[in-house]
Amino acid sequence: MIVFEDVAHDYGGGPLFRDVSVRLDKGSFHFLTGPSGAGKSTFLKLCYGELLPSSGKVTLMNRALQSMTRDQLAETRERIGVVHQDCQFLDHLTVEQNVGLPLTATGRPLRASDVSDLLTWVGLGTRAEALPPTLSGGERQRAALARAIIGAPNVLLADEPTGNLDWEMSQRLMMLLIELNRMGTAVLIATHDLNLIRFAKAQVQARVMRISGRRLQLAGSEL
Amino acid sequence: MSARAISGLVVPGRGQSVWLITLSAAAMAFLAVFALALSVTSARLAANWSEALSQTATVRLSAPPEEMDSQTALVLDVLRTTPGIAEARVMVPEEQAALLEAWLGPDLPLDALPLPRLIELTETSEGPDRQGLRLRLAAEAPAAVYDDHSRWRRPLVQAATRLQSFALVSLVLIGAVTAAMIALAASAALSSNGQVIRVLRLVGARDRFIALAFVRSISRRALIGASAGTAVAMLALLALPQAGSAVPVLAGLGFQGWTWALPLAIPPLTALLAWSASLATAFRVLKGVT
């Protein structure tokens, strides 16, 4: 679904990472870890085309990212759900409307019951009418997860999705992601929370990648 | 939800640029109504003046009192036998007095003034051979002067025609400035909503959807503003004192009959202008967002 071939990225001050070659296949489960500032968010941005690689080739849903038209990129994004590190809501819309946005903004049918079921599952059943600025950090992340999966994407990318959650809510979210993965969604989670990775590995076959020394390494079994 | 309802949602309804668009559309529509009124009025004046004056003329007769009646008879004879003149009528002293009163006031002892006699002519649509008529009068009644009013008719019609061109140029200028202001406001609206555009792109919205959402919202504001501006200007025109009062030319400014429908075209035209000006701007801004 997502293929990197010899990818490097450079914001201008030297490459953040290079020679990255990796495949995220249908139904796979990956963690991306590494110290803060290593380039985890940058890696995810390459996965949904917010950034272009400075060298190498990124292929999303069988299409080369560099040669996609703007409409093709938009179409590709319909199939990739993203939980952004900073959530990215429209602050003038309610939580409910934000969660439904991936469907309404692409002309796909939206069922109100799907939104409310999803909000109930992430524990925001009573916050449907709230505006994003009134949510706590944890509530924002749960709403962001709901928005990422409302369109039944083939791939789910999550950037530190449990950064503001307590352990119990983190586990609940992880269970939802695992359930999604079991239904066929490829999942990639950037996190530095090793407990979370251990918890997940007990439930699902997950691979752990680590950005270290400007390279992407497959982590060993020490986790 | 329809595409329209959704696009109404995604563009925030508040912000400076929203007011900028509504206000400038209102002000421009207000001005446009007056320019349009001026254009319609000056066209009407030009037509009225050239029509009303083209078929009347006068013969002015200045003679010593004792010859007045005989000279008058001579002139009338000449006029009756001139082709192109439908009617010749000697103005009675009361009519002349009424004409002069407008200029000199009611208390003037007119009897004491040696007034020329005026003969009012109504011409047929072809009109007489004016040069021939002048020559015949000069030969047979040298004290008579033929005046077809063209001396002061021409500059009046010319002035009215020029006024109309001014009004039309104003309309074009107003349209151009409105388009420029709305394009600027659209650009401001789009850049102050960078986050909205970014998020919409991230969730997979196509450029077309995002552009139309903004264009719809901007055109709607332009339509609302222009409607308000047009309504206020039309009410102001209705409230102007009507023709017949002290300054007839200016007081006649306004629409009559079917021309009242003309300003109603201003709001939809403004919306159309806003649509095309903001669509181009929207696509340009979108190019800068992945």
Ligand SMILES: Nc1ncnc2c1ncn2[C@@H]1O[C@H](COP(=O)(O)OP(=O)(O)O)[C@@H](O)[C@H]1O
């Ligand atoms: N838009 C940008 N322009 C320049 N440098 C950036 C930009 N975004 C991130 N960086 C830098 O790239 C590095 C990696 O950032 P990021 O991918 O967010 O790391 P992580 O998510 O692993 O903490 C950081 O040093 C950050 O300062």
Ligand SMILES: [Mg+2]
């Ligand atoms: Mg990050």
